[in-house]
Every structure is written in structure tokens, then in C-alpha cells.
Amino acid sequence: MGEYGTIKIHLAELLEKSGMSKNKLSHRAELQRTQLNHYCNGTVTRLDVDVLARICTVMQCGIGDLLEFVPPEGEE
Template sequence: MAQYGRIEIHLADLLEKSGLSKNKLCHRAEMQRTQINGYCNNTISRLDIDVLARLCYALNCEINDLLEYIPPDQKDAD
């Protein structure tokens, strides 16, 4: 999978900038804390578009604030 790059989730950074606690985000986005932790720690394996919409709504951000595509290292591709 690394040959295609990866998606990085910046939820922890957005939470810190917003000043919201994980508990408040759970309430606003109607999500479980374990799910929030998975997104904060980049440990999820599949993105859910409904969850992404909830996070963007709750944090008043754009999807490109939340997600970043990291291309593969050119040395790894050769």
C-alpha cells in the first residue's frame, strides 16, 4: 500500500486549534470516543464519508483541513 502513498488525518491538530475537547467533539459530531481516538491517532483503515462530514461540520472546517494525501517516497517507487 505504501507504494501509492497514504492519507493522513489531522483531527488531533484541528482539535487543538479549535480548543474543543474530545468529549465535546463526541457530542457535537455524535460519535463514540473510541472512534474519535482512531481518527486522532490515524489508526483507522477505512474512511467513512458520513463521519468526515460530521467532523467537518463540528469543527467548521473543510475536508482538505482534515485530510492530506502524502505521496510515496520516490526512492520507494523505483
């Protein structure tokens, strides 16, 4: 974790809770499957606001449901 904290992406959990498949989400949100996998695995290095908006629209969730700021250790 960096000295400034990190952003945790909860897309995999949201997908599991909704019962929607990655294939369905990638089709509805017009995302490449590899791009979607990076968001699900938390390995994306730069967040794209357009992609986030598409995911939130299709998943019918808010940005706070999808992203979480985790402060650096020792700070709360």
C-alpha cells in the first residue's frame, strides 16, 4: 500500500451479489473482457471515469459501492 493509501475496487463482489456474469456485464457496458478482468482483479492502474460510469449504470450502483478509499496504515 502506498504512503497515500489506495483505492479498492469491489466489482467482483458486486457481480457475485447481483448474479450477473462477466460476459453479460462486458456486453452491456461495452467493455473488453480483459479490461473488465483488470477491474475485477483490482489490477487496473488507471481508473477511467467513462468505464466507471458504464459499470455503475449497468450494475445500478453508486460509485461508493464500487470504489473504496483505504487510508495508509496508521491513519484512520
